[in-house]
Amino acid sequence: MTTGILGIWAGALLTLCLYSFLYRDNPFYRFAEHLFVGMSAGYWAVYTIFYVLKPNWWDKLVGAGDADPNMLWIIPGVLALLMLLRVVPKLAVYSRLPLALIVGGGAGLQLVTFFQTNGLKQVENTIIPLTGGGTVGFVNNLILVSGVVCGLVYFFFSKAHKGFTGGMASTGITILMVAFGASFGYTVMARISLLIGQTQFLLFEWLPTIPRVLGL
Amino acid sequence: MRLYVPLAITFIAGMIMILEFFIPHQPFPTLGDGVKDWYTIVASSAIFLGVLNLLRVHLKKIARRRKHWRYSPVTIIGFLSMFITGVAWGVTEETPFYYLFNEMVVPMGATMFSLLAFFVASAAFRAFRASNWRASLLLASAFLVMLGRVPIGDIIWRWIPGAAESSHPYLVSEIAEWIMQVPNMAGQRAILIGAAMGVVATSLRMIFGIERSYLGGGD
Amino acid sequence: MKKLLERIGNVDRRIIFILMALAVIVPLALELTMEMPVGEGPSYDLYEYVEDLPADSRVLMSFDYDPSTKPELQPMARALVTHMMSNDVNIVAMALWPQGATLGQTILSSVSDSLGTEQYQDWVNLGYKTGGQVLIVRLGSSLEAAFPTDLEEVPYGEIPMLSDISTLRDFDLVITLSAGDPGIPAWVMIASDRFGVPVGGGCTAVSAPQFYPYLQEREGERPQMEGLLGGLRGAADYETLIERPGLAAAGMSAQSIAHLVIMVFIVIGNITFFATGRKKRTKGGGR
Numbered sequence: 001m002t003t004g005i006l007g008i009w010a011g012a013l014l015t016l017c018l019y020s021f022l023y024r025d026n027p028f029y030r031f032a033e034h035l036f037v038g039m040s041a042g043y044w045a046v047y048t049i050f051y052v053l054k055p056n057w058w059d060k061l062v063g064a065g066d067a068d069p070n071m072l073w074i075i076p077g078v079l080a081l082l083m084l085l086r087v088v089p090k091l092a093v094y095s096r097l098p099l100a101l102i103v104g105g106g107a108g109l110q111l112v113t114f115f116q117t118n119g120l121k122q123v124e125n126t127i128i129p130l131t132g133g134g135t136v137g138f139v140n141n142l143i144l145v146s147g148v149v150c151g152l153v154y155f156f157f158s159k160a161h162k163g164f165t166g167g168m169a170s171t172g173i174t175i176l177m178v179a180f181g182a183s184f185g186y187t188v189m190a191r192i193s194l195l196i197g198q199t200q201f202l203l204f205e206w207l208p209t210i211p212r213v214l215g216l
Numbered sequence: 217m218r219l220y221v222p223l224a225i226t227f228i229a230g231m232i233m234i235l236e237f238f239i240p241h242q243p244f245p246t247l248g249d250g251v252k253d254w255y256t257i258v259a260s261s262a263i264f265l266g267v268l269n270l271l272r273v274h275l276k277k278i279a280r281r282r283k284h285w286r287y288s289p290v291t292i293i294g295f296l297s298m299f300i301t302g303v304a305w306g307v308t309e310e311t312p313f314y315y316l317f318n319e320m321v322v323p324m325g326a327t328m329f330s331l332l333a334f335f336v337a338s339a340a341f342r343a344f345r346a347s348n349w350r351a352s353l354l355l356a357s358a359f360l361v362m363l364g365r366v367p368i369g370d371i372i373w374r375w376i377p378g379a380a381e382s383s384h385p386y387l388v389s390e391i392a393e394w395i396m397q398v399p400n401m402a403g404q405r406a407i408l409i410g411a412a413m414g415v416v417a418t419s420l421r422m423i424f425g426i427e428r429s430y431l432g433g434g435d
Numbered sequence: 436m437k438k439l440l441e442r443i444g445n446v447d448r449r450i451i452f453i454l455m456a457l458a459v460i461v462p463l464a465l466e467l468t469m470e471m472p473v474g475e476g477p478s479y480d481l482y483e484y485v486e487d488l489p490a491d492s493r494v495l496m497s498f499d500y501d502p503s504t505k506p507e508l509q510p511m512a513r514a515l516v517t518h519m520m521s522n523d524v525n526i527v528a529m530a531l532w533p534q535g536a537t538l539g540q541t542i543l544s545s546v547s548d549s550l551g552t553e554q555y556q557d558w559v560n561l562g563y564k565t566g567g568q569v570l571i572v573r574l575g576s577s578l579e580a581a582f583p584t585d586l587e588e589v590p591y592g593e594i595p596m597l598s599d600i601s602t603l604r605d606f607d608l609v610i611t612l613s614a615g616d617p618g619i620p621a622w623v624m625i626a627s628d629r630f631g632v633p634v635g636g637g638c639t640a641v642s643a644p645q646f647y648p649y650l651q652e653r654e655g656e657r658p659q660m661e662g663l664l665g666g667l668r669g670a671a672d673y674e675t676l677i678e679r680p681g682l683a684a685a686g687m688s689a690q691s692i693a694h695l696v697i698m699v700f701i702v703i704g705n706i707t708f709f710a711t712g713r714k715k716r717t718k719g720g721g722r
Contacts, residue, residue: 003315007319010320011320011322011324012323014320014323018327018331019327022334022449030284031290033328034288034290035293035320035324036294036328037270037291038291038292038293038294038295038296038297038298039294039295039298039317040321040325041295041298042296042297042298043298043317044263044266045264045267046307046313047302047562047563048260048263048264048533050302050307051536051562051563051564051586052256052257052564053260056253056260056564056581057257075254076253076257076258079257079261080261083265084261084265087268087269087272092432093218093432096221097221097222097225098258099430099431099432100221100223100224101226101229101251101255101258102258102262103226103422104225104228104229105229106568106569107226109568111230111415111416111419111420111423112234112237113568113629114412114415114624115415115416116624116628116629117659118409118412119409119412119413121659125405125648125651140394144402145402147399147403147406148402148406151403151405151407152406152410155406174353175399175403176407177350177351177354178353178357178399179399179400179644180357181356181357182399182644183400183644183645185359185361185362186640186665187640187641188340189365189366189667189690190641190666190667191329192459192689192694193667193686193690194329194507195330195334195459196667196690196693197326197330197505197507198327198506199460200682200685203460249577252573253580255569256569256573259565259566259567259569263565307537308586308587309540321502322502322538325501325502325534326506330506333459334452334456336697337452337454337455337700338451338452340700340701341703341704342704343704344701344705362694363698366668367471367691368695386474393476396647397647401647401648401650401651404647408645408648
């Protein structure tokens with residue numbers, strides 16, 4: 001049996017073990033689940049150590065190739081080690097230092113990027129002329145502009161949703177319901193697509209190997 | 217000290233990333249590059265921390281014979297198989313690591329999430345109720361998108377006499393695309409803007425040390 | 436009738452699972468095909484943009500997904516890589532998700548073998564690095580600092596096709612295949628809005644609706660995203676446009692039948708709920 005067919009059978013049998021969960025929880029499912037978790041962790045560990053930490057830190061610290069060693073790289077190395085102290089309860093407090101770098105750096109970056117892309121740019125793209133695109137263009141742009149404004153009013157809870165504000169909020173949630181319906185439709189599509197992919201694997205890659213394996 | 221040093225690091229790192237955006241002159245680009253390079257290293261160790269924790273949990277389970285402890289060796293063997301093959305022979309094509317990943321990890325990963333297709337069907341049957349007119353609107357929108365994003369929607373439309381020769385022979389997919397481009401875009405944009413304001417507020421709170429939950433409590 | 440409706444409403448969920456499985460297996464096994472024209476929309480926009488790229492253009496392609504979303508994103512990846520390699524577009528691949536690096540390598544090497552393109556001349560896989568959005572910003576100042584070597588540990592300076600690429604701004608297009616965070620929003624925020632590099636993408640159908648705001652075109656301005664392939668339908672559209680139908684196009688028949696089945700489930704579920712519910716309220720009486 002070639003390694004190719006062996007691999008296909010390994011994948012197929014593990015797939016069927018996982019699908020057995022649909023009948024009920026059972027040892028085959030638990031075996032495959034635990035194996036998957038372990039192998040994924042092994043993958044992450046290999047990549048993190050040998051393809052991130054080594055080229056981006058160790059080689060720069062010791063000066064790989066023609067580069068000179070740079071002792072400044074000891075600092076992120078120490079911070080990385082401090083992060084690992086999180087598993088030791090008595091020393092976990094020292095992991096605050098690397099966490100602070102991660103949180104601070106991430107927060108600083110997100111503040112400007114989210115504001116620029118998801119804040120200002122979205123507001124800018126909502127300021128569009130209602131006229132000039134014919135009747136269809138007018139209706140579309142009206143729905144777009146009013147939908148955004150009314151949707152934002154709906155999320156503003158500092159003022160009671162009564163009267164005119166209530167009317168706008170009501171319009172907003174109506175538009176949001178249409179958006180959520182579209183999201184639900186796409187979510188159903190996504191889940192089924194994943195099932196289709198695995199079914200294609202079982203039907204078109206695994207099943208044809210059965211006669212070969214059985215010697216037919 | 218245990219509180220103020222991390223808060224100071226958060227503030228400095230955050231301010232460097234913000235100032236680097238607005239001030240392209242030295243020393244801010246160099247400081248910014250430094251923060252980003254160190255961020256990559258420290259974030260990698262966070263991933264490794266997760267791996268270490270996983271091994272610790274399962275080794276403890278075996279030692280203390282907790283519920284389902286017999287499966288923990290499977291996890292550890294899985295981990296060691298990938299780790300040892302990756303270290304010994306590398307991760308490129310035609311290595312044992314690559315083979316194990318493609319033949320075992322990929323099918324298992326794909327299957328895990330494909331189980332959701334069944335649960336979404338069950339949930340749709342049991343829980344999706346058009347109990348008021350807005351829920352009915354949501355349902356109608358979902359139906360139109362589900363029909364319009366697959367070929368069968370237009371096939372059903374074209375069964376209607378005259379539809380195929382009309383000015384909109386693919387009306388269902390056009391309606392689905394209109395829903396995505398107009399009401400969906402409006403609703404999603406409102407959510408994006410609202411969420412962006414939330415991120416800005418939370419980021420400011422973290423940088424200025426008002427939000428300290430990430431430090432893990434105790435102070 | 437009430438008893439029948441109640442029995443239907445309380446049906447064992449494994450019956451639903453079996454019906455769902457049949458809805459997918461039967462069309463695939465019968466190799467059912469359905470006509471699937473590709474109209475104007477985000478899929479066509481991305482295709483058009485890639486088609487208009489001149490030969491020797493440089494595209495940064497980021498494989499930001501893992502095996503759990505492979506059925507949706509791998510067909511997209513194959514179609515995009517095939518299109519670009521056929522048009523002599525140079526591809527620099529990378530990943531923000533660890534397993535994306537290997538999934539991307541699988542696609543790049545198999546398409547390269549079938550089309551006869553050369554690694555390091557026409558494409559290169561830089562691999563995975565941690566950092567997400569922070570890493571993308573770093574690419575804006577130096578690609579080599581973020582990726583000192585490629586996936587096969589060849590130093591950046593020794594890769595011929597990278598000799599005149601130093602930062603993110605040197606690319607003509609960024610394509611991201613995204614299953615979550617980090618993914619499309621990070622690339623739009625940094626590459627498109629901060630550094631002015633056009634961004635196109637593919638994503639799982641779950642997240643596609645939330646990226647439509649990035650697609651809006653305003654007169655005289657570039658959109659935040661040049662195009663978007665949403666889910667398996669997006670992949671099928673692209674395969675159809677490049678005239679190389681593959682797994683995605685083949686899956687559309689099963690997708691269609693499964694959608695109809697889900698819709699029938701929802702309708703039946705509502706019928707049983709309202710019919711039995713109305714009868715319960717009547718029995719309670721007095722209100």
